[in-house]
Amino acid sequence: MKINRLVIWLLGSFFLLAGTHSQSQVSYERLLGAAQEPKNWLTYSGRYSGWRYSTLNQINTSNASHLTMEWAFQVGDLGQFETTPIVVDGVLYGTGQNDRAFALDARTGRAIWRYQRNLPDKLQPCCGMVNRGFAILGDRLFMATLDAHLIALDTKTGNLLWDVSAADYHKAYTFTVAPLAVKNEVIVGVSGGEYGVRGFVDAYDAATGRRLWRFETVPGPGKPGHETWTGDSWKTGGAPAWITGTYDPDLNLIYWPTGNPSPSNYGGERGGDNLYSNSMLALDADTGKLKWFYQFTPHDLYDYDATQVPVLIDAEWEGRARKLMIQANRNGFFYVLDRTDGKFLFAKAFGTVTWASSIGKDGKPIVNTSLPAKPEGTRVCPGALGMTNWYSPSYNPDTGLLYVATSTECDIFTSAPQKYRAGHDFLGSVYVPDPVERPTGALKALDALTGDEKWSFPYFSNPNGGALSTSGSVVFGGDSDGNFIALDAKTGHDLWHVQLGAAVYSAAITFEVEGKQYVVIPCGSALFAFALP
Amino acid sequence: MPANGFEDSEIWAIIAYLRSLAPQKQAAVAGDAGKGKQLFESAGCSKCHMVNGNGGRLGPDLSRVGAARSAAYMIESIREPDKELSTLMLDPNNHYSVPLSYGTVTVVTADGERVQGVALNEDTYTIQMMTEEQSLRFFQKKEVKEVIHEHKSLMPAYSEEALGPAQLRDLVAYLETLRGSANSDAKEGR
Numbered sequence: 001m002k003i004n005r006l007v008i009w010l011l012g013s014f015f016l017l018a019g020t021h022s023q024s025q026v027s028y029e030r031l032l033g034a035a036q037e038p039k040n041w042l043t044y045s046g047r048y049s050g051w052r053y054s055t056l057n058q059i060n061t062s063n064a065s066h067l068t069m070e071w072a073f074q075v076g077d078l079g080q081f082e083t084t085p086i087v088v089d090g091v092l093y094g095t096g097q098n099d100r101a102f103a104l105d106a107r108t109g110r111a112i113w114r115y116q117r118n119l120p121d122k123l124q125p126c127c128g129m130v131n132r133g134f135a136i137l138g139d140r141l142f143m144a145t146l147d148a149h150l151i152a153l154d155t156k157t158g159n160l161l162w163d164v165s166a167a168d169y170h171k172a173y174t175f176t177v178a179p180l181a182v183k184n185e186v187i188v189g190v191s192g193g194e195y196g197v198r199g200f201v202d203a204y205d206a207a208t209g210r211r212l213w214r215f216e217t218v219p220g221p222g223k224p225g226h227e228t229w230t231g232d233s234w235k236t237g238g239a240p241a242w243i244t245g246t247y248d249p250d251l252n253l254i255y256w257p258t259g260n261p262s263p264s265n266y267g268g269e270r271g272g273d274n275l276y277s278n279s280m281l282a283l284d285a286d287t288g289k290l291k292w293f294y295q296f297t298p299h300d301l302y303d304y305d306a307t308q309v310p311v312l313i314d315a316e317w318e319g320r321a322r323k324l325m326i327q328a329n330r331n332g333f334f335y336v337l338d339r340t341d342g343k344f345l346f347a348k349a350f351g352t353v354t355w356a357s358s359i360g361k362d363g364k365p366i367v368n369t370s371l372p373a374k375p376e377g378t379r380v381c382p383g384a385l386g387m388t389n390w391y392s393p394s395y396n397p398d399t400g401l402l403y404v405a406t407s408t409e410c411d412i413f414t415s416a417p418q419k420y421r422a423g424h425d426f427l428g429s430v431y432v433p434d435p436v437e438r439p440t441g442a443l444k445a446l447d448a449l450t451g452d453e454k455w456s457f458p459y460f461s462n463p464n465g466g467a468l469s470t471s472g473s474v475v476f477g478g479d480s481d482g483n484f485i486a487l488d489a490k491t492g493h494d495l496w497h498v499q500l501g502a503a504v505y506s507a508a509i510t511f512e513v514e515g516k517q518y519v520v521i522p523c524g525s526a527l528f529a530f531a532l533p
Numbered sequence: 534m535p536a537n538g539f540e541d542s543e544i545w546a547i548i549a550y551l552r553s554l555a556p557q558k559q560a561a562v563a564g565d566a567g568k569g570k571q572l573f574e575s576a577g578c579s580k581c582h583m584v585n586g587n588g589g590r591l592g593p594d595l596s597r598v599g600a601a602r603s604a605a606y607m608i609e610s611i612r613e614p615d616k617e618l619s620t621l622m623l624d625p626n627n628h629y630s631v632p633l634s635y636g637t638v639t640v641v642t643a644d645g646e647r648v649q650g651v652a653l654n655e656d657t658y659t660i661q662m663m664t665e666e667q668s669l670r671f672f673q674k675k676e677v678k679e680v681i682h683e684h685k686s687l688m689p690a691y692s693e694e695a696l697g698p699a700q701l702r703d704l705v706a707y708l709e710t711l712r713g714s715a716n717s718d719a720k721e722g723r
Binding site: 128480499 | 541
């Protein structure tokens with residue numbers, strides 16, 4: 001009798017689970033195992049390791065040339081569309097310009113709800129009214145807003161569940177980042193490096209919105225690193241944290257990159273290395289305590305934010321298995337670090353670099369001392385937008401390659417002291433592109449351990465869009481001239497492209513619904529979904 | 534460009550400064566605008582430049598050049614057209630790329646034809662041109678042999694031998710009269 005009841009209970013539970021699968025919650029365990037459910041896209045980079053890679057292979061090198069548009073969804077707003085959607089069991093959740101948000105039937109693109117943040121009139125985001133996407137945990141979506149709040153929305157309705165203020169938007173603190181959900185926490189980093197904010201990375205309780213910890217990226221008096229700022233410069237030191245980090249559950253470390261010191265292009269009144277600007281931070285996921293850091297560009301004068309997604313790979317290095325982190329940095333060097341302790345292992349330029357000749361064995365750049373920005377202007381490579389930028393790279397374990405969108409832009413920098421005023425831009429300079437050499441770009445495939453360039457696909461203009469790769473051996477990229485492009489991941493051979501009519505400012509994602517693989521790219525004011533006919 | 538939190542008074546100060554850079558309403562160059570107009574047509578300028586709906590299409594439309602450019606800039610553009618190339622269409626969807634300019638582009642077709650002109654638009658796959666003959670030609674790059682870009686203007690440099698100082702003054706005096714109409718539409722680019 002007991003057995004029969006157990007069987008009935010088990011069967012009932014099974015059917016209950018099966019019946020609700022299309023609306024199931026996204027537990028932390030599901031986020032940990034995101035790689036095992038490629039039908040969905042559960043985090044900003046698809047998985048905690050930051051790969052932006054999928055094992056879906058219905059679309060592959062043999063058929064990518066047949067891709068056709070399945071649907072388009074118009075956000076209804078203008079400006080750069082930088083989101084990375086989340087897809088869970090047939091529902092796509094995205095954010096848009098001016099902190100719009102929406103949920104769609106992922107098979108048809110039809111909206112099931114829309115959300116619009118009621119933003120204050122006077123906001124100061126440096127680079128557009130952008131948002132890079134949601135994080136999801138349980139039945140909640142988390143969105144970091146331009147007025148420096150973190151909000152939670154109900155997945156089924158878009159209803160606001162809680163709303164907390166993280167910082168004062170009047171002083172140009174803003175959020176543009178897609179949050180990262182880890183355990184019961186929602187982690188965000190602030191924007192505002194062009195306005196002299198004091199950067200931070202925060203964690204909030206997903207259930208209540210209560211702040212659990214804050215790591216200030218410019219250390220205050222008495223804290224290690226404070227000595228790397230002269231005078232009161234630390235108070236307006238910048239070091240924002242505006243791109244989504246990655247996470248190693250075994251080490252329980254969150255890896256979060258930081259941006260430029262403020263003012264970005266005048267260093268005369270912020271003597272020192274300016275920690276932790278332009279750095280990789282390894283933070284204890286439970287406490288936010290700093291386990292290690294590595295600074296890519298000390299005392300930066302050229303706006304070389306390190307805000308590129310840190311990619312976590314395990315590989316043999318000098319004869320032994322090692323937990324590594326790789327990053328193609330905005331400053332023009334490709335880096336390999338040991339992610340257990342932050343030890344510098346290797347760096348190599350992946351294009352023309354003039355600000356430094358190389359990275360020394362101690363991990364410090366050998367800076368070209370003839371180049372500091374002068375009032376009359378100095379040509380420096382890469383330019384202020386970097387050899388690459390925030391747009392995501394993709395790591396493909398099948399090829400062992402890191403796919404990175406790159407720019408050839410060099411800029412003429414001028415520099416001058418500037419008085420800080422809260423809420424006003426704080427750059428200490430202007431910079432203009434080299435007027436003679438129009439910058440171009442490329443989607444490059446770099447060996448993930450040596451940084452060697454395996455192939456390069458030319459972009460006519462400097463890019464703003466990142467990359468996605470799949471086990472179908474396809475790399476998807478988007479250029480600034482409106483092309484969404486599929487390349488052979490091994491060779492860079494051009495498989496397919498479509499003209500979408502506006503610069504691409506994000507990277508693609510892929511998912512599967514009812515046996516069909518979709519690839520989705522934001523472009524202009526719309527999301528476009530492609531699949532095989 | 535980052536958004537600014539300027540006070541209204543500061544914004545007006547910046548506007549005043551920018552306006553101080555604009556060309557003066559009175560001709561900075563003492564020349565005969567009537568003679569300059571004749572010269573504009575006889576020296577070949579109008580073959581490539583349109584003024585108020587008349588003229589060529591290869592170079593920038595000059596209907597508002599007197600309001601937009603200083604005399605010094607115009608003189609430099611006539612004597613040394615390669616020095617600073619004018620900008621072509623600005624793409625409102627692309628915030629960070631550098632727009633195309635009036636450089637020289639030569640497409641070598643599969644059968645060896647050399648088509649020279651200005652690229653009105655271009656990307657990795659295609660190019661849209663205004664040829665020297667002022668016709669529109671569009672190419673798929675995979676179908677042509679070569680696309681050659683040169684940072685030089687198709688406009689000839691008018692040296693003192695070709696255009697004496699007095700003629701230059703007359704021509705610039707005429708160009709300074711070109712200020713469009715109050716309701717001139719703004720074309721993308723300049």
